[in-house]
Amino acid sequence: MKTFQLEGTPRIDLGKKAVKAIRKQDLIPAVLNGGEIVEMPYNKTLKAGEKIVEIANNKGLIVTDFTISNDAVRKLIYTPEIFAVDLTIGEKKVMAVVKDVQFHPVNDRILHMDFLEVNDKKPIVMEVPVALEGHSEGVKAGGKLSLEMRKLKVKAIYTQIPEKLVINIDNLGLGKTMQVGDLHFEGLEIMNAKNAVVCAVKLTRAARGAQAKSGK
Missing domain, CATH: 2.170.120.20 (Ribosomal protein L25, C-terminal domain)
Structure with a gap:
C-alpha cells in the first residue's frame, strides 16, 4: 500500500459554531480514532487536540480532534487507490487509514473525515x-x-x-x-x-x- 503524507492542525474549540467557522475557512473537521487505551482516571498531560473517551471498566480511549485543508486531502479522497496515511497533528505523528468520509448531500463538499490509527500488530x-x-x-x-x-x-x-x-x-x-x-x-x-x-x-x-x- 502506498503512503500519503498529511498534516493536520490540533482542534481545541468543539461544537457546532466552531465547526461552521472551520468550514468557512475551507477546512475540514476530522477525528483520529484507534489511539491508546488508558486507565481511568487519566492524570497525564494530553497533547493538543487530544481528549479521553470513556469506554468501559474504568478504561478510556485517546481520541484526537484536528482540521485539515480540502486541498491537502484531494488526492487522498478523489482516487480509486488506497493509502496508509503518514499523519502529523501538531506534535503527534502516527500511521493511519481513512475510515469514513462524510459528504454534503447536495454539493458533495467534504463535511467530516474519520481516521483510524494503525500499527504493525493489530489487524484492521x-x-x-x-x-x-x-x-x-x-x-x-x-x-x-x-x-x-x-x-x-x-x-x-x-x-x-x-x-x-x-x-x-x-x-x-x-x-x-x-x-x-x-x-x-x-x-x-x-x-x-x-x-x-x-x-x-x-x-x-x-x-x-x-x-x-x-x-x-
Missing part, C-alpha cells in the same frame, strides 16, 4: 479495489465479462494490505461466476459473504445462439 478491516487479469474462456466464447464487486473487505495488518486484489480469470467459463469463497490471498482474511459474486461471464444473445446451434 479495509476495502481494497479488485483488479481482473487474464483472458476469460467465456469471453473468448462470446460472453460478456461483468465485475460485480469493485472492492472487497479484507482484514489484516495494514502493512500486509495490497493496493489492489488481483484476480486471474483465465479459467472463467461462459455463464460461470467467481465467488468470494473461491478466492484466497496470503495473509488476508476476506470479510465479505462467501457466496457473494465477484465477477461473472454472462451469456449474450450471440453466445446463446451459438450454444443452441452447437447443441443441435
